[in-house]
Amino acid sequence: MIRNRLLTLALLTLVWACDSSDPKLALPGLDQSVEVYRDSTGIQHIFAQNEHDLFYTQGYLAAQDRLFQFEIWRRQATGTLSELLGPRELERDRGVRLFKFRGDKSKELSHYHPRGEAIVDAFVAGVNQYIAEAREHPENLPIEFKMLDILPDFWTWEVVISRHQGLLENVQDELKISRAVRVLGEEKTKQLFYFHPNEPVLKIDESIPDELLFKDILAPYNAFRTTVKFKPEDVLPEFRREASESESLQALWEMEWKDNEKADAFAQGSNNWVLAGSKTESGFPYLANDPHRAQAVPSLRYWVHLNAPGWDVVGGGEPEIPGVSIGHNAYGAWGLTIYSTDMEDLKIYDLHPTNPNQYFHQGEWKNFEVIQDSILVKGEGFKQVTHRYTVHGPVTFIDEELRKVVAVQCAWLVPGSAPYLSSLSMGQATTWEEFRAACTRNHVPGENMVWAGKDGTIGWQASALTPIRNGFSGLVATKGDGSQEWDGFLPIENLPHQVNPSSGFIATANQHVAPRDYAYPEALGYEWADDFRGRRIAEVLSQDKKFSLAEMGALQNDYLAIPARELLPYLLSLEFDHPKLDSLKDLLKDWDLILEKNSIPAGIYVMWERKLRAEANTLFLPQAAQEWVGTLSLTRIIQWVKNPELIFSNHAQSARDQWIQKSFEEAIAELEVKLGPDPAKWQYGQPNYKHAQLKHALGDVVHPKFDSLFNLGPIARGGYSFTPGANAYGDNNTSGASFRILVDTGDWEKTQGINNPGQSGNPNSPWYRNLFDIWANDQYLTIPFQKEFIESKAAEKLLLESQSK
DSSP states (O other): OOOOOOOOOOOOOOEEOTTOOOEEEEETTOSSOEEEEEETTSOEEEEOSSHHHHHHHHHHHHHHHSHHHHHHHHHHHHTOHHHHHOGGGHHHHHHHHHTOOOSOHHHHHHHHOTTHHHHHHHHHHHHHHHHHHHHHOGGGSOHHHHHHTOOOOOOOHHHHTOOTTSOOOSHHHHHHHHHHHHHHOHHHHHHHSOOOSSOOOOOOOTTSOHHHHTSOTTHHHHHHTSOOOOOGGGSOGGGBOOHHHHHHHHHHHHHHHHHHHHHTTTTOOEEEEEEOGGGBSSSSOEEEEEEEEEOOSSOSOEEEEEEETTEEEEEEEOTTSSSOSEEEOSSEEEEEEEOOOOOEEEEEEEBOSSOTTEEEETTEEEEOEEEEEEEEETTTEEEEEEEEEOSSSBEEEEETTTTEEEEEEEGGGSTTOSTTTTHHHHTTOOSHHHHHHHHTTOOSSOEEEEEEETTSOEEEEEEOOEEOOSSOOSSSOEESSSSSOOOOEEOGGGSOEEESOTTSEEEESSSOOSOTTOSOGGGOOSOOOOSHHHHHHHHHHTSSSOBOHHHHHHHHTOOBOHHHHHHHHHHHTOOOSSHHHHHHHHTTTTOOSBOOTTOHHHHHHHHHHHHHHHHHHHHHSOGGGHHHHOSOOHHHHHHHHHOGGGTOSSSHHHHHHHHHHHHHHHHHHHHHHHHOSOGGGOOSBSTTSBEEEEOOTTTTTBOGGGHHHHOEEEEEOOOOTTSSSOOOSSSBOOEEESEEEEEETTOGGGOEEEESSOSOOOTTSTTSSTTHHHHHTTOOEEOOOSHHHHHHTEEEEEEEEETTO
């Protein structure tokens, strides 16, 4: 049994075995010895003799590899960034504490796994053991701690279950859509947004004033959802970059991120698929998964192999969380993509006319639940804050002039909603039925979970905590008076699912995938990714052939652009007044539609598509609504190109052709400015066009001499948001798949994977950047599973022993 343990300082004396040169380390938290092998790629394989030691060691080693990442995570989760960075982070800290899970520990942790509390306690104890060692020997800390003049601090279970980094949706969209409706009206808003598969109700009650909706009513929520940004004054003087230079670099970087985020609003996501043995060369099912998130250094995810009685699982997950969220055991392999689920609602209440401590709900005035808190702010001491709650959730805004209250109803604040922790149960599944049962433990984020079993079974289960809304959509602000309430949650087993389809494969890519006759349409979301990636994956997998695992890797990195197939005929049918434009257009006639990094036609096409989208915003979005609509879905734009009468009132075809011509002319002009007048230099992948560049959180605030230590790239890339190899829409590959996995369930030793840019977060580690070039060239590593193969590929071996022995 795993049990709580008091932290004691480890003996750091490294001794050597009498019969080998393998190092040993005695730790106080272990019951028995643990063997750790780090393979030649940097992945750690843990062989323990009991469950407690397994997760203790996972926490210990993850903290060792990602200590600075762990410390920033801890400060975000606990709302203590103001202590480090001063008053500018006070609103973030207030927000994360306002939205803190405050439920019972045992109820929360036992939701994810029958022994979840003991597992998380062991993991936290391992993390804290390494932190204790690091604090005892600060001279060995990663350089970031020296630059910031700080020490790492200790974790609690609440850090692990914090929701601050979760993929939460959609209250921010809800406010934007509400504003759009008030500016444009319901029907125009539906025309511009690509809501599907059903038509949403967008009516906003007249009691909700416009003036309120256009105020900063989600400030604490927005604050805790933003990325932590450092400034030169945060680091010691001897490490600082000149302030104006830093500000300029950060402004450019932030603008690029925001532009990509806006352009990718309907494109970001992930790919996964499982292929039946009837369609594979080995005769056993395959799994492929490449989750798409922000590209960062260190990576969001972390490979690990966990082996102990009852456990044998290898794969990736967020390093701050025990277990493996994507991977395989000896029985099957699993992966995930986001299943769009609206777990939040924006609630508006009346504030009591004379008592500011009461709001109106279900025919009576109710007192806010109030929690007093204090936040330590660097240079200013403790600041007192008050957190208020309605029956629905945290209060983000009180308008005493309008006598209104704003709160956010969050499904993810119920027990069992910590992101990815349900993977603890998935990791021990031995059959599809057991895996599907484990999926019912997953609340957040909404996921398309797929399974490939060694027994030949393939399956898909959508899993999410899904509010049932009857009579309202949840896409706009609703009254908090009790008239628009959730009718509970749909049981997860009733969400869409499938097993062993006749097609021989299941694939999801964040697009709408529920069947047309799905029995619970009221539980479906309205905001799904454009389906171009999913269509391309299905197109390839539908071929009548048996696939190799290498072909699955090629599909993960497939750069064929379905939008180009649909849009180019309309461009190629036009004639331009200038011969040069016609000749450049003609370069696209025989193009293979592949966004390869050395392709000049790809460079021309992508710039044209960008200008086509930008011009659509100008033509079709009223100025007053552009901020709230953001960018138009490419699916919508293609619909209007094919059927211009849907958007143009007069002379639709001519107006459509003018739109296409103007955008192509602008694209060529932009390429000439960007890359020079010679089209031979307009290849897509290059430092000045499509590339990958990663910057450390301190990369733009410390002295330029540290650039090569912290930052990576630029390096040429291909693809874009709408290809299966989804590498962000803008020039920089700011999002996409940093982690990939391919599994042939017939032979676990054939498993392929990658993790960009490396396993370690320590800039001085050999495992910090060793995978960057491999990833950038769309290549893979072989991930061993059996101990004999792991030993043969080991770069390091460490024996951890109980200090009590």
